[in-house]
Amino acid sequence: MEESRREFFKKVAGGLIAGAAVITVTKKADTQTKVELPTPEDAAKRYKKYLAVDPLIRMQAELKESVKKPEKRWIMVIDLRKCVGCHACTVACMAENKLPPGIVYRPVMDVETGQYPNVSRKFTPKPCFHCENPSCVPVCPVGATWKREDGIVVIDYNKCIGCRYCLIACPYNVRVFDFGYKDYLTGFPASEGLILGQEGLNPFNEKPSLEYNKKWKREGHKSPVSNARKCHFCMHRISAGMLPACTVTCIGRATYFGDKLNPNSLVSELVKKPNVMRLRVELGTNPQCYYLV
Amino acid sequence: MIKKIIWSVIGLVIGVVLLVIGGIAFSKLLKEGHIITNYTSYVPWGLGVSWYVYLVWLEVGTLLSFAILVYIFGLKHLKSIATILYLSGFLILTSAVLTILMDIGKMQKAFDIFFKPHFSSMIAWMAWMHVAYSGVVGLELLISILANRGAKFAIYIDTAFGWIPGMVSIVAGTVLISIIGTLFSTVSGMAAWRGGSLPLLFLLSSLVAGIALLSIIYIAFSPDKGTDVYSRVVKSLGKTTLAFIVIAMIAGFGVSVTLRTSVIDAYFSGAYNAIWAVILGLVIPIIILLLQLTSNAQKSWYMLTAASILMLISLWVIPYNVIINPQMVEPIPGIAEAFLHEKLTYLYTPSRTEVALNMLPIGIAILGFTLGYWILNWISPLKPTAGKEV
Numbered sequence: 166m167e168e169s170r171r172e173f174f175k176k177v178a179g180g181l182i183a184g185a186a187v188i189t190v191t192k193k194a195d196t197q198t199k200v201e202l203p204t205p206e207d208a209a210k211r212y213k214k215y216l217a218v219d220p221l222i223r224m225q226a227e228l229k230e231s232v233k234k235p236e237k238r239w240i241m242v243i244d245l246r247k248c249v250g251c252h253a254c255t256v257a258c259m260a261e262n263k264l265p266p267g268i269v270y271r272p273v274m275d276v277e278t279g280q281y282p283n284v285s286r287k288f289t290p291k292p293c294f295h296c297e298n299p300s301c302v303p304v305c306p307v308g309a310t311w312k313r314e315d316g317i318v319v320i321d322y323n324k325c326i327g328c329r330y331c332l333i334a335c336p337y338n339v340r341v342f343d344f345g346y347k348d349y350l351t352g353f354p355a356s357e358g359l360i361l362g363q364e365g366l367n368p369f370n371e372k373p374s375l376e377y378n379k380k381w382k383r384e385g386h387k388s389p390v391s392n393a394r395k396c397h398f399c400m401h402r403i404s405a406g407m408l409p410a411c412t413v414t415c416i417g418r419a420t421y422f423g424d425k426l427n428p429n430s431l432v433s434e435l436v437k438k439p440n441v442m443r444l445r446v447e448l449g450t451n452p453q454c455y456y457l458v
Numbered sequence: 459m460i461k462k463i464i465w466s467v468i469g470l471v472i473g474v475v476l477l478v479i480g481g482i483a484f485s486k487l488l489k490e491g492h493i494i495t496n497y498t499s500y501v502p503w504g505l506g507v508s509w510y511v512y513l514v515w516l517e518v519g520t521l522l523s524f525a526i527l528v529y530i531f532g533l534k535h536l537k538s539i540a541t542i543l544y545l546s547g548f549l550i551l552t553s554a555v556l557t558i559l560m561d562i563g564k565m566q567k568a569f570d571i572f573f574k575p576h577f578s579s580m581i582a583w584m585a586w587m588h589v590a591y592s593g594v595v596g597l598e599l600l601i602s603i604l605a606n607r608g609a610k611f612a613i614y615i616d617t618a619f620g621w622i623p624g625m626v627s628i629v630a631g632t633v634l635i636s637i638i639g640t641l642f643s644t645v646s647g648m649a650a651w652r653g654g655s656l657p658l659l660f661l662l663s664s665l666v667a668g669i670a671l672l673s674i675i676y677i678a679f680s681p682d683k684g685t686d687v688y689s690r691v692v693k694s695l696g697k698t699t700l701a702f703i704v705i706a707m708i709a710g711f712g713v714s715v716t717l718r719t720s721v722i723d724a725y726f727s728g729a730y731n732a733i734w735a736v737i738l739g740l741v742i743p744i745i746i747l748l749l750q751l752t753s754n755a756q757k758s759w760y761m762l763t764a765a766s767i768l769m770l771i772s773l774w775v776i777p778y779n780v781i782i783n784p785q786m787v788e789p790i791p792g793i794a795e796a797f798l799h800e801k802l803t804y805l806y807t808p809s810r811t812e813v814a815l816n817m818l819p820i821g822i823a824i825l826g827f828t829l830g831y832w833i834l835n836w837i838s839p840l841k842p843t844a845g846k847e848v
Contacts, residue, residue, distance in 0.1 A: 255797065267499070267801040274792030289792065300646055303578035306585065307570045326570060327492075327563015329502035330581050333785070336647025338793055341499035342563065344801050345491035386491055391563030444790060448646050 220418050221408070223431055229406045231424035238316040238425040239398055241412075242435045243290055244457040247419035250275055250288035254411035254420060261399060261410035263374040265383065266346040270339075270396035271411050290420065292411065293318060293339045293396035294444070294452030301331035301340060310393070316425075316453055317398050319377060322388040331393050336448050345390040347383065375401045398422070425453070466828050473825030480818025483811045484560065492563060496809040498801045500793070501785040505808040506561030509816050511638060511777040512667070513554035514588070515660065516770075517547050518631040519668015520675070521595065523698070525631075529624040533694055535687050536672075538843045541606060541834055542679045543672070544599035549826045551592045553819030560815055580641035587634045594630050598623045606838035635661045642781070650721040650784035655713040662706040666740075667773045669699045670766035677759050677766075679831075681842040689755040696762045699769075700747040703740055724783045732779045739772030782806060 203211060231237045250273055258264070258271045274289040295318050302310050302318065309324035310331055332340045348370040373380040374389075378401045381389055399409035407413075412422045423432035435441070435457060442456045486494050497504035524543055527533040559565045571585045601623065604612030639657025646652060673695045682688040714722055726732045743765035750761040786804045788794055794804050834840075 267799045269797040269799075269802065272793070272796030272802075274790065274796045276792040291790075291793070291796065303576075304580065304645075305576055306579040306581040307567075307574050308576035324567075324570070324574070325564070326567040328581055329563070330579070330641075332499060332502040334645050334647065336789060338500050338789055341802070342492070342502055344493045346493065346801075388564075391491060445647070450646075 220421060220431055221413060224408055224412070224421060224423050227423050227427060227430045228403065228408055231427055231430070232403065232406055234424070234426075236314075236426055238453075239295070239403065240316065240423065240425045240432055240436070240453045240455065241292060241295075241398070241409075242421040242432050242441075242455045242457060244417075244419045244421070244435075245287065245289060246457065247417040248273070248288040248290060248415075249417050249419075250286065251416055253414045253416055254290055257410040257414035258396070258399075260369075261402070262376055263369065263372055263383075265343070265370075266349055267344050268341050268394055270341075270394070289456070290411070291337065291339060292398070292454060294337055294450070294454040295398065297451035297453060298449055300334045300336060300448070300450055304330045304334040306330065317400055318395075319397055319400070320393055320395065322377070322381065322392050322394075325388070325392040327391040327393070329393060336445050336450065337452070340393050340395045343389050343392050343394050345386065377401065378404060466832065469824055469828035473821050473828060476817040476821025477825060478821075479814045480816070480821050483814035484818050486811055487560060487815060494809065494811040495815075496812060497806060498803050500788075500802060500804050501782065501806040503781060503785065504561075504806055505778070505782075505812050505816060506557055508778040508781045509774070510554050510558040510561070511660075511781065512774045513550055513557060513819075514634065514638060515664035515667045515773075515777065516671050517550040517554065517668070518591070518635050519664035519666065520550075520671045521547050521627050521668070522631045523665055523669040523672050523702070525624045525628045527694070527698060529621050529628075531698075533691065535682065535691050535843045536676065538681050538840055539676055539679050541599065541602045541838060541840065542831070543675055544595055544602055545830045545834060546671075546675060546827060547595045548592065548599055549823040549830070551588065551595060552826075553823040555588065555592075556819035556822065557816060560818070580637060580644060584634070584637050584641055587630070587637050591627075591630045591634050594623065594626055598627065603834070603838045606841060631664075632661060635664050647789060648784050649718070650724050650780075650787075653716075655716070656780075659710060659713060662702075662709050663773065663776055665702050666699075666706045667769065669695070669702050670769035670773075673699060673762050673766045674770070677763050679840065681840040685842070687843065689758060692755075692759045692762055693750070696747050696750045696758065696765075699762070699765065700744065700751075703744055703747075703769075707740060720787075721784070724787060725779050727779075727783060732775050735772045735775035735779075739769045739775075743769050 252273050255269060255271050255273055259269070262270065264270065271290055271292045274287075274291055276287045276289070278285055278287060295312075295316055297312075297316075299312055299318050302312055305325075306328060307324055307326055309326070310318065310320045312318050327342070329342055332338075332342060370383070373382040375381075376389075376397060383390070399407075399411075402409060408422055412420045421432050421435055423430040425433060425436070427433060432455075436455050438457060440458050442458045443452050443454070444456070446452070483494075495504060495506075520543065524536060524540075528536050559568055562568050571582050572589075575582045575586075601612050601615055605616040636657040639660035642648075642651040643653055643656040673692075676691060676695060680688055680691070682691070746761050746765040746768075750758055750765070753761060786806060788804055794802070
């Protein structure tokens with residue numbers, strides 16, 4: 166059947182209109198994806214407000230302010246949603262306090278829940294909780310452990326007799342006993358260059374720990390060998406105006422540290438959130454390490 | 459006499475062997491520290507602590523049963539073995555102290571408990587009470603020796619005021635056992651220990667273990683052997699042992715009704731199954747002692763000896779399981795896998811060195827007892843009470 170002239174013109178006109186529309190849309194899309202990259206100066210201006218609220222910078226400033234105050238109460242808040250289970254805090258703590266084998270102040274618990282395929286992993290760092298009513302303190306037969314005014318539960322290594330009653334009394338198992346292991350390479354053949362990092366370990370083993378603002382060199386059976394040990398919120402760092410090693414090392418900014426008595430502090434803000442949780446509160450210990458879940 | 463010499467030689471040999479084995483382990487402890495033990499940061503109290511508790515149970519139970527039988531039930535003939543009993547008591551208390559001293563990380567600082575005490579700690583109270591109780595037992599030993607030797611003032615004290623140290627011994631022993639029980643029951647984080655039942659169970663268990671030792675000491679050392687008095691006392695001891703076991707089992711059952719099944723599981727699980735301790739140390743002795751009620755004099759002491767030995771060698775499992783097994787339960791899931799190290803686990807079985815270490819105080823006690831027995835025989839021999847007004 167022969168096509169009429171009118172129908173022919175209709176088709177041509179429709180084609181022209183569609184083509185014009187496609188060209189217009191493409192042009193519009195081209196203009197939308199075009200991004201102007203900021204200059205370094207512009208970027209600094211634009212992201213200033215975000216940089217200002219980096220928790221580490223804020224906490225550092227707050228800590229310096231609180232250290233000077235006569236009344237303060239150090240607490241820790243850990244955001245479990247941000248913890249990726251990298252164990253960097255555990256390692257940082259060990260390096261900071263020169264911890265020998267068998268001693269850990271801040272293990273990260275890794276619990277798998279659910280059933281395949283609906284499974285998930287929950288990471289929970291476990292420092293000392295520096296409880297308001299610490300069950301480890303009254304049990305010490307010689308008064309070698311106590312809660313300081315600033316909330317930190319401390320151990321006097323020179324007083325501790327190593328009876329381990331505090332280890333038994335702590336419902337969170339945060340206290341550990343120093344069995345006197347010397348270094349990480351005891352028992353390995355002394356073959357230089359064969360064990361990665363061997364050269365670096367000797368200075369690590371020889372350097373004294375600076376816990377409680379004293380130098381503790383590992384020699385024979387001298388304290389802290391055969392003593393109870395635990396996290397002390399890096400007291401020596403706090404007194405120097407620095408945040409605890411675990412806090413500054415956290416790659417996900419999941420650990421927060423600060424003064425609970427400062428109403429404007431970040432930790433004070435965080436503990437007021439509704440998603441705050443603490444471990445084994447039913448025991449009445451009133452732990453001062455809060456988890457955000 | 460020859461029998462005595464043979465038994466003494468056996469005692470000396472056993473004592474020396476244990477002393478040598480324990481001495482080697484002790485030198486290792488001094489050199490290498492507590493690495494040689496198998497307890498961990500999560501199971502911090504192991505064989506040493508449970509062994510201390512068992513020794514105190516034995517000792518306090520023996521003297522408590524003795525005081526109850528003599529001063530409350532009037533079984534005065536038992537007093538014939540008083541010096542031996544006090545000697546064994548003093549030595550067991552001393553070996554218990556040595557056991558716990560070796561378990562302390564810094565044993566050289568242990569005396570700080572007396573000089574820099576912390577009044578809220580049950581360990582401090584336990585140490586003071588232990589020393590006070592040892593003093594009471596030592597004093598009783600001294601009075602008993604002097605009275606046996608005929609010292610007038612000692613005889614006067616023993617006859618006129620003998621009940622006072624007896625009562626002091628009952629009170630002090632009860633307090634010491636209760637403090638040890640409270641030391642565990644006040645640990646809020648440990649559900650298996652929490653509550654008031656533990657001190658009561660410790661006291662009853664102590665009576666059961668103690669009367670077994672008392673029976674063995676009476677059977678072995680009574681100067682009234684072969685007399686009617688001896689047979690009567692042996693029968694009475696059998697009946698009392700039976701009564702103590704039945705009371706302890708009823709109380710134990712009563713307490714177990716109030717406990718959670720997980721706690722009972724904890725007590726009856728582990729390396730040394732407590733069910734065997736119950737069967738060997740309580741059920742079989744009950745059967746033997748029931749048979750003893752109708753047996754003749756000769757069989758009677760055999761049966762009591764068999765029942766008592768079974769009790770003594772099985773009941774140590776009870777403090778072991780009660781103290782160690784609850785520690786082997788993770789309080790928060792994930793701790794054991796959080797950081798891997800042999801001293802950061804919830805698994806515990808005593809190491810061979812640890813077992814050897816605990817042989818040292820036993821060796822010292824056996825040697826001390828063998829030598830002390832001869833010295834007592836020399837300075838203050840036991841006097842028969844059969845046919846005498848006591």
